Amino acid sequence: MRIPRSLIIGGALFALFLAGALISFVWVPYNVETLNIAGKFKLPSGTNWFGTDHFGRDIFSMIMVGARTSIAVAIVAVGIGIVVGVPLGLAAAANHGSILDEVIMRGNDLVFAFPSLVIAILITAVFGPSAVNAIIAIGIFNIPVFARISRGAALSIWTLDYILSARVAGKRAWRISVEHILPNIANLLIVQGTIQFSLGILAEAALSYVGLGAQPPTPSWGRMLADSQTMISFAPHLALFPGFAIVFTVLGLNLMGDGLRDILDPKIRRSRR
Amino acid sequence: MSLLSVKNLNLSIHGDAILKDVSFDIQAGEVLGVVGESGSGKSMMAFSLMQLLPSGAQVSGAAQFGDTDLLSISEKKMCSLRGQDMAIIFQEPMTALNPVKTIGDQVAETLIVHGKANRREALQIARERLNRVGLPADRFPLDRYPHQLSGGQRQRVVIALAIALRPKLLIADEPTTALDVTTQAQILDLLKSLVDDEGMALTLITHDLAVVAGLADHVAIMKKGEIVEAGATARVFSNMKHPYTRQLLAASDHVPKRENQSTKAPLLEVKSAIRNYTLPRMSIFGKPPVFRAVNNVSFTLRQGESLGLVGESGCGKSTLTRAILGLDPLQGGKIFLDGQVVRAGRFMDPVQRRKMQVVFQDPFGSFNPRHKVARLVAEPFFVMEDPPRGSALTAAINEALTSVGLTHDDADKYIHEFSGGQRQRIAIARALIIKPSLIVLDEAVSALDVSIRAQILDLLAELSEKFNLSYLFISHDLSVVRAITDRVLVMKSGEIVESGPTQEVFDAPAHAYTNQLIEATPRLSDFNAATG
Amino acid sequence: MQYRRPCPAHLRLKSPFPFTGPASSIYAMLQFAISRLISLGLSLIAASVVIFAVIEVIPGDPASFMLGLNAQEDTVNALRDELGLNGSIVSRYFGWIFGMLQGDFGTSYTYRVPVTELVLARVWVSLPLTIYALILSTAIAFPVGLIAAARRGKVTDLSIMGGTQLGVAIPNFWFAMLLVLIFAINLRWFSAGGFPGWDEGVFTSLKSLTLPAIALALPQASILARIMRSSILDTLDQDYIRTARAKGLSQRQTVLKHALRNAMIPVLTIIGMQFSFLLAGAIIIENVFFLPGLGRLIFQGITQRDLVVVESVVMLLVFAVIIVTFIVDLAYAAVDPRLRRKS
DSSP: OOHHHHHHHHHHHHHHHHOOOOOTTTTSSSSSTTTGGGGGTOSSSSSSOOOTTOOOBBHHHHHHHHHHHHHHHHHHHHHHHHHHHHHHHHHHHHHTTSSHHHHHHHHHHHHSOOOHHHHHHHHHHHHHHOOOHHHHHHHHHHHHHHHHHHHHHHHHHHSSSHHHHHHHHTTOOOHHHHHHHHHHHHHHHHHHHHHHHHHHHHHHHHHHTTTTTOTTOOOHHHHHHHHHGGTTTTOOOOOOHHHHHHHHHHHHHHHHHHHHHHHHGGGOOOOOO | OEEEEEEEEEEETTTTEEEEEEEEEEHHHOEEEEEEETTTTTHHHHHHHHHHOTEEEEEEEEEEEETEETSOHHOOOOOOOHHTTTTEEEGGGGGSSSSSOOOHHHHHHHHHHTTSSSSHHHHHHHHHHHTTOOOOOOSTTTTTTGGGHHHHHHHHHHHHHHHHTOOEEEEETTTTSSSOOOHHHHHHHHHHHHHHHHEEOOOOESSSOOOOHHHOOOOEEEEEEEEEEEEEEHHHHOOOOOOHHHHHHHHOOOOOOOOOOOSEEEEEEEEEEEEEEEEEOOSSSSSSEEEEEEEEEEEEETTTTTEEEEEESSSSHHHHHHHHSHHHHHHHOEEEEETTEOOOOSSOOOHHHHHHEEOSSSSTSSSHHHTBBBHHHHHGGGGSSSSOOHHHHHHHHHHHHTTTTTTGGGGBGGGGGGGHHHHHHHHHHHHTEEEEEEEEEESTTSSSOOOHHHHHHHHHHHHHHHOOOOOEEEEEEEEHHHOOOOOEEETTEEEEEEEEHHHHHHOOOOOOHHHHHHHHHHHHGGHHHTTT | OOOOOOOOOOOOOOOOOOOOOTTTHHHHHHHHHHHHHHHHHHHHHHHHHHHHIIIIISSSOOHHHHEEEEEHHHHHHHHHHHHHTTSOOOHHHHHHHHHHTTTTBBBOOOTTTTTHHHHHHHHHHHHHHHHHHHHHHHHHHHHHHHHHHTTTHHHHHHHHHHHHHHHHTHHHHHHHHHIIIIIIIISSSSSSOOOOGGGOHHHHHHHHHHHHHHHHHHHHHHHHHHHOOOHHHHHTTTTHHHHHHHOOOHHHHHHIIIIIIHHHHHHHHHHHHHHHHHHHHHHHHHHHTTTOSSHHHHHHHHTTTTTHHHHHHHHHHHHHHHHHHHHHHHHHHHHHHHGGGOO
């Protein structure tokens, strides 16, 4: 089976940042918590690959540590979306037309009316800003995404004859959902998962940028961008590197998603007639 | 001088040969029937003539239509020919019309696009054409949308837009395959009347020899991209030269060798069954309307018997089937299996479930694509308290597979590695494995090619004898039901309108509807009538 | 079987839908609009309950929350009276709702002015910016998506797909910073920030909103262009496209008369969703351009624990999203006749 180019390139890009994040737990070129005002605003060089910021901190190290935040927040948020959203969607499809279905659908619509930024605002207004609250906010917004997708895919499978066969064999709705429906929507969920992952990275960056995400001293790419804003005219490298980090991580994930879709969803390739 | 003369038409798509040296003639005002099973290339031939092929297609040869060669003219000239001198209608009426445009607009568009009328005139002509195809103005105004019409009605609209400019040739690619038998008869009637009244030539592409028998002047039989036999219908049917033609004819008419083994003991009894559906609410006030899908149906199926249930779509037979299988509850009446009441859903007794199994119509939707055949075939064992495990399980799976003509190697494969006919065999194996008394066959052979169908019918006959099975055979196809059942029930609008021994009901129907169904079903012996 | 009967004039009554007259389509639209309106009302109520629960119920006592741990008892009680927190939860909720219906959104604790005043001034920055970005995004995405679909598989398509792939990965606020760096600081075509106010002239105000709108629009346009492209390609696969070709329409005529309109339909919902993303984005991007919009108001409200402001602005944002969803639903039904039947 040919592995699509998009999967390879995307996978490599994302692996780069994932590696950076994981390695940062054992080693970084420079400690990100020590300030070195004397060495501030250094341009990229052999000693500081990405230069230093306004406090003299090594930007390359900050990118590595910031990767931790971005990836951790995004992945847990996707996890919340899948773990809560998929069972809801499957339950709604299994009870199509019932009150449960209606309630889940209306609940979905309600959450969709709150952009994840607004949810974050609500949560942080009451509980204070933090990385955990950013995870919760993005995670809550992911729930209806996965619920809606699971429900839609499950509904089209429920009409198929092999589900009828399973019912004739006496299997109940929940068992059918787990044995028959879930394996057949897994591919769809994987692809959507990578998309939501990349959206999560963007959302985390935006929340950190406005100060609602991970708080200092935890480094995050979004906050690096916020800090760099006033100095962009004379020290653009402060803004460029975190920005590129976000762009390439997200790009990598999106390419992976495209590549996965090509492998996992052969329907696209099947020609009619 | 032929209207259309095709010589040595060769077609390949992405390197795969689809049509090989196809040559035939179509005369003005005559009907040519093109018959073939799936994969014969008959549809592709139509697309080649209309230059509507998918990308990657390579065509060679000549198709002389008047003084133009269809295969070598420019796209612009082809656009001018399409709809004006030549037209084509397709198989799926439900999706053939643009859902957001009115039927009037879609018929008028043919006229407007060819510059033959302005909008007002085009709509007037569209009205006349719609009347001509049997959609009168009072029920079908021009501002009707396709989703407000049934399949048969949509196909009429498609015919109207195809004949709007009175083309010299109409190609109909399986126009009635997706329709009910009585609708099919009406559409074929309509096409024939257009040929007679307007002198239009018709090329009717179908898999059904019987349809062609009564309608076509000439017939061409296709197999794997080649025309194996062609000629005047009467001649071809009475004097078949090619072995494939004979094979096709034999399969179309095939009646498996079987004996009636019904006993007196009742196996399945349905007493005054009633099943209602609640429809979506029309307004907030009052109760939602109720539709009675099954209305007081009673019948008995005896041990060893093969009972047929015929009816067209919407008559309620699927609903009744689901109630019998214990999938949906009844709103009135009772169903008894071996004397025990059948309850629906989780209330159904597992012992009862073991006695009934089902084979469905669609070989492609019948199986979970992610499970191997062994797991698929063994699913009914879920019903047993103590299902066989390990070597006993493997033995049971092998036995089931060999009974249907497959091997034990097949147990380890995935379902997509099998053809449609083989999948139906696996479906039958799945139904057999638990050794039921009754197998419900819900349109089990309807989606199969004619020759495969014959084999499956043989298999079913053999199995019923070997394993002492009773069948409830549900179908809209009367010829199939005639071949394999001892008794038959005719269902219409939720009620059984006639029942009796198959031979008697078919030879001398008592009810008008049964008569209508029988009249509407094309028969191979009709070829004599066409030449009259 | 006889095939010489004249065309049968009778019809099978298989149509599941009852016969409807010519005026019925207007009636159906009205029914649809009313049911959507009811749905809108219910959504608003549900959203308001959620917001109220989070802001006023979860923190326990909003007054002491706002004032912090070190506040004195008297101050807390005074604030409680001022905010009307002494009633039951239900009465407070309805008080809030009725107040909002009359245009009273309470008084900001930090600024000591009615929230309505604060919001009104700022909404005239955030809302036009959002709409400006929406128009830009749509105007760019439609032709780009159409061209990519028309030239599928060719170089143009591949480069558009590559470009949009990059476009969706760019955070809009970072892109804004780059735009400021290039166009404001280096080229000096635009000012680096600030908003002169609508009184200074429509053109100058729009000019100051242009860089922000572009920054917002580009990532969304990338998403929309991709969706547009795949919607057109999906539509071109449909059977009725084949019917149109069979009638004699050229490929170009088919795309323009049949494919485009049908392809737009699913894209409409996306545009509705885009509004909510753009609104959120506008709030964030105001930070880059020092625009006096809702963003500054709300973020200060969070840091200063001004729950009154936060509550009201969130309600407003959600209200805007729900209204836009409603409009999109109506537009959907206007374009696709199949939807008008659903109640």
